[in-house]
Amino acid sequence: MSKILVVMGSPRAKGNSSTLARQVIAGAEEAGAQVESYVLQDMDIRPCNACDACLRDPDRGCVIEDDMQALYPRIREADAIVIASPIYWFTVSAQTKAFLDRWYAFEGLEENPLKGKQLGIVLAYGDSDPFNSGAVNALRMYQDACRYVGAHIAGAVYGSASKPGEIARDEALMDKAYRLGERLGTGA
């Protein structure tokens, strides 16, 4: 059974990226996956402070005692990680970026635990154009990050909407999100 970790980086509980993420979850669960989801806004995830303690003692890892400590084992166990974020100021939200920066804690390990994992990307943005919105910047960031840690981008679901949940009107996109979940859920 595939284990999937879903992380939502919008401060809006019923926002557009979370709406798409819930579709991914529905598809993954239908495919028989075990899914755990987390809303970063409800968690205490502090920014990396560059203390480099994780590099000095890689097995101990990050020394910041916050809710990321609960996520590190979830990241390690997951076959796939889905990260849903709004586009804020031409890239992912601060909540999402803080979560991603904390992957630095894996740097000192002989093998990065992210290696070989599948990554599902979900983005929502206000501008109608993915280039003007900054969504392309975010996608490029994920490309570079995945190449660096050895993870694979399984798929990206992204679209434009403003009011919370408005994206649900885009049936084709909602279907694409569901199918990404199914694909991740079957490990395909």
Ligand SMILES: Cc1cc2nc3c(=O)[nH]c(=O)nc-3n(C[C@H](O)[C@H](O)[C@H](O)COP(=O)(O)O)c2cc1C
């Ligand atoms: C602080 C802030 C910054 C934003 N920056 C951008 C941006 O750079 N490009 C864009 O297209 N939309 C931007 N938006 C609009 C959001 O991306 C849009 O409303 C999106 O649907 C929010 O997703 P969510 O509902 O998942 O939170 C911004 C919104 C906020 C609140």
